[in-house]
Amino acid sequence: MDDRELLTLANEARGRAYAPYSKFPVGAALLCRDGAVFTGVNVENAVNGLSLCAERVALFKAISEGHRDFVKIAVTCRGTHCRPCGACRQVLHEHAPDLEVLMGNPDGAFVRTTVRDLLPDAFSL
Ligand code: THU
Numbered sequence: 001m002d003d004r005e006l007l008t009l010a011n012e013a014r015g016r017a018y019a020p021y022s023k024f025p026v027g028a029a030l031l032c033r034d035g036a037v038f039t040g041v042n043v044e045n046a047v048n049g050l051s052l053c054a055e056r057v058a059l060f061k062a063i064s065e066g067h068r069d070f071v072k073i074a075v076t077c078r079g080t081h082c083r084p085c086g087a088c089r090q091v092l093h094e095h096a097p098d099l100e101v102l103m104g105n106p107d108g109a110f111v112r113t114t115v116r117d118l119l120p121d122a123f124s125l
Helices: 003-014 054-064 086-095
Strands: 027-032 037-041 070-076 100-104 110-114
Touching: 003 027, 003 037, 003 054, 003 070, 003 100, 003 110, 027 054, 037 054, 054 070, 054 086
Parallel strands: 070 100
Antiparallel strands: 027 037, 027 070, 100 110
């Protein structure tokens, strides 16, 4: 699974986002070490604070299916490139601090980074 394929899966997932309030669909695709891919979308709710970001949906799907070893996540939304929010950075850091992050947009442009670079000096117990 190369970068382009993972970004395409994230972008296809983006089409399934449930974002009636923000009207800002986000898609994610998480690549596991064994080659499995879990996608995620943002799922919003009429009650403020109950919405979940695409990245965490993808990660929680993977963990709940028994996957713990992650290589790369692609995230896409409109704009220059999709930057994971602070909450997602913290949650991703817990499970995969060295995860590669491809921050993309629907046109195929992307910026490569890592969770560690996105959240330096992260909190952990
Ligand atoms: N959102 C994500 O799903 N991932 C990000 O990286 C940034 C923000 C969602 C949350 C909310 O549903 C919408 O985008 C607007 O904030």
